[in-house]
Every structure is written in structure tokens, then in C-alpha cells.
Amino acid sequence: MNARLAKAMINGLLIGVAIVALLPLLWMLSVSFMTPGEASSLPPPLLPKQATWANYRELFTHAGMARYLLNSLLVSTAITALALAINLMAGYAFAKLRFAGRERLFQVLLGALVIPAQVAMLPLFLLLKYLGLVNSYAGVIVPAMATIFGIFLVRQYARTVPDELLEAARIDGASELRIFVQIVLPLLKPIMVTLAIFTFLAAWNDFMWPLIVLTGQEHYTLPIALASLSREHVQDSELMMAGSVVTVLPVLLLFLALQRYYLQGLLLGSVKG
Amino acid sequence: MNTQRAAWLFLAPALMVLGLFFLLPVFAALLLSLTDYDLYALADVGNLRFVALGNYWELLHRPLFWSALGNTFYFVVIGVPLSLMASLGAALLLHSPLARMKPFFRTALFAPVVTTVVAVAVIWRYLFNTKYGLVNYALGSIGIHPVDWLGDPHWAMPTIILFAVWKNFGYNMIIFLAGLQAIPGDLYEAARIDGASAPRQFWHITLPMLKPTLSMVGILTVAGYFQLFAEPYVMTEGGPLQSTVSVLYLMYEEGFKWWNLGSASAVAFLLFVIMFAVTATMFRLSRRGDEA
């Protein structure tokens, strides 16, 4: 095959796929600036006749979007901070601290990975009801504070920490906690960033569990609020698109800023343990 | 402080959270699925009955369970190969030495993955609107009649599959890309000297070398696609004519709409067993393939 033709074909195909991938997102952005009812006309307009912030204003003044945005930020940040601390400690222990039954315990956890989280949801709701955590931020945060996947990820990475470093510190009389904080954590920084962005994105995008456990609007996260709004305002496509922008934009920007770490983590997590 | 004690202290928070909020509920779900826990029992535990395998028996005789299972399998059997093909195709394009602006394209193709399912499902609902949607308009301009994408029971699931492929292909694309980059270049060099064409190179070098990655990615994607829920919840509410009710959607409705926690737990366990059987079989097959 002609090399120039091949080059044109490959790049043309890439452009085509990129358009398919991005067009819905660009369309969302464009429609969010249209006046109400504008998108439901024929031919379907691609760009707003006159861009307006009205939909966003409506969302934030009447639909309580600021509250949902804040809820999402609060819940996702809390989950990220707590899950990071807990998974780091556990992953490090599995990788570097010797104790009886370590391998078997780790095997059990890995085995539990095959259980879909939804199996636990029904009794979990009853448990949280008993603890008085239904319809609270804690109801969303607490069950997400540790993940098997996160522990696995940290363990994979922490195994590269040289044992000599830890032994040397122990001989110097450093406590285990001090070793962890002062020696291990700085070495784990890359995986910390990776795990943080993974956890944050997962928490931000999570749908089913918050849908179940959050009953009152005041605690809704963005996806729940959006799903609820979309059932109430089916005909207001412009408003819904503005809501989608508010929901998607923060995570998209976060990803763009930290994509190197995210993609690394993705590969690390998918390597057979 | 010795390491042994330190280790348990380091592990304690994680084990407590996982034990209390995951493993214990899973065990409880098994017990719950053997009872008829429902609205009446929620009001007064005295109304709770032990029904042994009654919930399972009833489910297996319920047409809706079978159609939900059928819909889920439809989604998995069509959706997973399509997703993998899209991922592999995109990875091959990105891997090609002829491709330009690779970082940009990689980011662009990956973007749908990080978006929120609910938000983008809302977008698709409008894009695929029968009357005003961009998709039907584009099809109309090349002479294809409007399709009632989300309103026709024959089209609703294909539309959701298309959505899932669009949303997810970037994820596996990255993994495939890493796999492609790990294939030694001299293999292709040797093939080229032997005069093998590009398709033959793909068939005889790329695919066999990628096989471990392919089977792992395949298993993980199957497991993920079995958990179909948010897409039908937002796009179709399970309709039309319940053609997009997935097993998990059934569990949600049974459990949290009608509060039949007993039979909903049975649904969850059946899903678990089926998922496990399917992925374990895939795992076996891929291992046997490796030995051969």
C-alpha cells in the first residue's frame, strides 16, 4: 500500500473516531447555552443562535445546583482522603510487613473481588438504618472508605520499596509508624496521586448506592440530582444539558490535569496479580 | 513495637470497613434471600417468614426474571465483543507509527470514560430522540427513515449497547495500547522480510501476542457489563415493554421500589452465581488455550 495513502487513512480514521467520542460532549456544551426550547426544533441546531447563561442561572438559583455541587465535592473529597489513608496503610502492610497468614488473608480479599458490590447493598441499607446513617453524607462515605482494589493497587506498587531501607530504619530504632510516615509515604507518592484521582472519580460518578441511601434532596450528589431532574424536566433539554456540563466538567478537568497518573494506575491495576 | 503487631494495626481500619460494610452484608444477603422480608416485615419483624429456597424457586418461574436475564445477556454478548473491537481498533490506530498528534487523540478517545454515566446518558437520550435528535436527522439526510431508538422495544437495547461502547471503549484501548507497545518490534521486522502482509501480521503476530491481555480484559469487561443499571435507569426506565430491564435493574425495583428485600437478595445472588460461572469458564478456557 502506498505509504501516504496509509497515513491519510489512519489519521482520517483517528479524526473520525475522535469526532464520535467528543461530539456528544461538545453538543452538550453547545445546547447548554441555547434558549429554552431552541434545541427541539428542526433541523436540530448545532450552535446557539444567541448564547445565554440563562440555563446555568436557572440551575443555580432555582434547582439548587450549588448545593448538589457542594455535596458532590464534600462526599468525593471525604471518600478520597479516608480511602487513601486506609488503603495505603493496608496495602503497605500486605506488601512489606511480615505477619502470620498474610498471603492467605490477601487471597481471601482478592477472592472477594468477584462478589459484585450490589449483593451487599440490601443488607447494607438495613445495617445503616440501624446505625442511623441512612440519608446522611456518612451513609455514602463510610462504606467507600476501603476498597479491595485500592489495597491491591498500593500493594503492587509498595513491593518495589527496598527492604534494606526499612531494615536500616528499624535498626536505627524508628517506630513502624514513623517508618511508614517518613520513609514509605514519600516513596509511594506516585501511587497516592493515582489512587486519589481514581477514588475521586469513582466517588464523583457513583450512582446506584447514593441513589439508594440518600433519600432527601439536601444530601443529593450531582448524578442523583441530575437523574431526578431529568425525570422531572424531560422536555427542558437545554436545562438538562447545562446540568450535565456542571456534572461532567469538574471530573473532566481533573482528568486532563492528572491524566498521566490516571493512565498509569489503570495499567497497574489491570496487570494480573 | 514488633512488625506483627504493627501490621495488624495498619490493617485494622481496612479490615473493619470491608468486614462490616461488605463481607458481613454479603453474608446477610444470603440469609435474607431465604426469607420473605418485605414491607410487612419492615413494619413488624413478626411478619417475617423463613421460606428456604422459595424466592429462588419463584424467580425461576417468573417470566420477568428470565427476560431480565435475557436482556442482560444480550447486552453482554453483543456489547462486550463490540467494545473490545472498538478498543482494539482504536489502539491499533493510535499505535501505528503513521499516526500523528498521538497524545491529543489518546486523550480525546479516553474522555468519555471519565464522564459521569448519568450525565452522558441524559445527552444520549436527546441525541437519539425520535423527532428532534441529531442522530435521526443525520440518518435522514442520507435517506434513512427515523428510528424510534429508545421507544421501540427492538431498538432500545441496541441503543444502550451503542452508548456503552462509546462510553467505555477508551478504557480498554489504553490497556491494549500498552500491550501492543510490549510486542517486540523485531517480530514484525522478521515477518516483513518474509513478505507477510499487514493483515497476516495482525493475525499471526499481534493477536497471539495480545492474547493474555485480551482474555484478561475480556473477563473484566464481561464482569462489568453484567452490572448494567444506570443506563436503563436514566435512558429508558427499563422500558419500552420492559425490554431494557437488566438483572440489576430488577433487583433495584424489587428491593428498593417494592421493598421485597428477600426476593431482591435472591436476584442479587443469582446474578452473582451466573457472573461467577461465566467469568470462571472464560478464565478456564483462556488458561487451556495458553497451555495448548
Place this chain on the structure above:
Amino acid sequence: MSKRFHHDGEQALSAGRTPISACAVALSVGMTLLLMGCSPATEGSQELTFWTIGREGEAVAKLIPDFEREHPGIHVKLQQLPLSAAHQKLLTAVAGSSTPDLGQLGNTWIPELAALDALEPLQARVDHSSIVRQADYFPSIWATNLIGNSPDKGVLYGVPWYVDTRLLFYRNDLLRQAGFDHPPHDWVEWRRMLAALSSPQLGHYGILLPTNEFEPLLALALQQDEPLLRDGNRYGNFRSAGFKRALSFYVETFKLRQAPMITNVEAGNPWTEFGRGVYAFHLSGPWNIGEFRQRLPPTQQADWSTAPLPGPEGPGASNAGGSSLVIFRHSAHKDMAWQLIEYLSQPTVQQRFYGLLGDMPPRRSSWEGGALHDDPKARAVRDQLERVKPTPPIPEWERIVTNMQLVAAQAVAGQLTVDQAAAEIDRRVDQMLEKRRWILDRQEKTR
């Protein structure tokens, strides 16, 4: 506080540390003010959480300020549940003990929440109220709030807020063009009109019946003599000749292409479509009177009207629907919640509510004054209210009608015959009622 300030000041003066301690005091006062300013509730005001469902929320938000002015100690926090998710949200809230103080509740959902012991009995409050007077309410609507095995011994769990039923909206200009000078009286006449007004190839249909809404079929079914459940609501009675007649009429309307086979999601904006003449009839609730007034241009207002539902032989019954106001048992502010219920039950407030939204008031005195009194389009509602029937007051009802409609949609799509569909509904309903039968039998044994 000011007294202590002076005292502190004097002491500080004598000790020669004026600037610092004065600043500290000022700072702490400032902080207190700031904190008070931050919290939404003003001092001494109590927060009352009120859940509404669907479109009522926006309208009631406009009535609340007057209530808060009359009751300065109460701040009402409104929450709006989307209609399609309201039922599961409510049940989840009950299951999770996170219910609000008071709420709006579709009267068919009251039995369910009463069975869960989530609602506060209200009879004693009604007896002492000078505003909520039972005799003033339409009896069949009031009865839907009495829950118990026999209607005369039921416990009152709600106060009717607005009534809902199904009636017929029609385009009198289109009917006239087709040679009809009055709305249909019975099914035969209705069928003839539907046939005359449908031309599917032009995209015009006699009527819109969204296949995912149970209310139209339910209204037709309630017109029959046979009850929908039998043996003390222990078994389904959908195989009765009456229900089959209703289902046949319903299914036939689609088979004859007098109604399009679409759900309300695809129907998009039904009001403009009615205005465009896509549908000559629209079977819906009285709140649509307000919607049509608002959404159709003034020039078209003379072209549409309302009528009671035609029955199999002459004017037919319809459902006794609507929403009630309830107080949740876990509320810590039951007296305040009752004050809000009383406020919303005042005839003048109900008339305003009608003006805002078109929701029909459940008490006769509210109909006597204001815009409702001589509204020709509301007359059909009044007329229909004389012939409404409640649905069985059992917790499983929502699930039963949902399944009735799912099976009916299959019959509409041609997957089941009417007989098969009726049998299938009964099969599902009997299964759903198994637990109820067990509980009733057990109760009878212990008696």
C-alpha cells in the same frame, strides 16, 4: 450581654489592658453575630420539612410565605420529589427512618405507608379543628384516607388536599367539523367519534393514551360493576367480564389506530400536540385545565372543552384520586405540621392554589367562591366527582396497577390476547397478595 461588656471594660481599664481585651470581646460578639447570620433559621424559629411530589412543589412554594408570615416561629423547608421516583423515595425514607415532618401523598399510597406505621392518625386533630370540617369534603375522596379492613371503622391518616380523577378533554371544533355537536355519552358513541377523528396516515389520532400510564385503563376498569379484587381484597378479579370489557375497549383503540402506541416519554409535549389537533381527545386529570389555559394561545381557548368520562352505557365512573396531606409519625413538630395542613385546607388558600396550578379542591366551600364557581370547564370535574370510585385500600395497590399496565401494554403490542392478559394480571396479583392473605388469615385465627 451589654452589661457584662461594661463590666469587663471597667476591669480591663483598671488593669491597663484595654485594647486587647476590648478587641477580644468585640471579636467574640462579631463572631456570634456572624454565626447567627450564617444559619438560615432566625432565632427561635423551627424548621418544618415538607415533601411535595411533582408539580405541586413549585405552586405551594408561593403559598408558604403567607403561612410563614402568619406563623413567625416556623420556617418551612420544601422538597420536591419527582413523580416517577416519589414512591420509592418515600418508602426508602420510611425504611431508613428519615421521613419529613409532613408530606403530600397520593391517596392510593396511604395504605402502604399506614401499613408501615409511618403515618400519624389525624382524627383527633380533625375533631378539634375549626378549619378542617369533614362534612365539607366530598365523601368518596375523604373515604380514601380512612384505612382499615372496613371503611366505616377505618383510621384517618390524611386530609384531602386536592382531588384528581380522569375526565375527557376534547376539541369541540374538530368534533363539530366531524358532525358531532356534543361530547360522547357512552362507549359506542365514543368509538364512533374516535373513528371519525383518526387518520393515522396524516399523523392524527382520536386520543392519546400513553402506554406507560395506568390511569386511563384504571378509569375504564372502575366503570365496571365487578370489583378489581375479590374476597376481601385477597385475590385479583381481573378475569371478570367487566375488566375484560374495559381492557378490550382499551386495546381496540390501539388496534384501530385511534391512539398511537407510544409512552409519555415519546409523546413529548402533549399540550401543544393537542393544540395542533394531533389528538382530538385527551384523557387526563383536571389539573390539565390550567395547563391548557396556559399553554394554548388565546385564540384557541374556545376550541376545547371538558366532559365527564363516557361509560359503557351512559356517563361512567372515574377514579377517586388525588393527594392528601399527611403527618409522619416520626415528626418532632406534629402540632406545627398540623398548622400548615390547616392553612393549606382553608378555602381561600385552596382557591389560590387552584389559580396557581389548576388543582381541584376537595371541599365544597372552596368550589363556591373564586374562579371555580362559574368556570364552565371545571363543571365537568364537579359532575365527574359525583361518580368517582376509590381503588382498593391495600398496600400492594401501587404494585398491582403498575403490573396491570405492564401486562396491558403487552396486549396493546399484540403479544397477548385480552383473555391471556387478564389471566396473567390475575396470576401476578394473586402472587403479590400471598403475604396479605397469610397475614389476614393469621389475624383471624388469633381473634
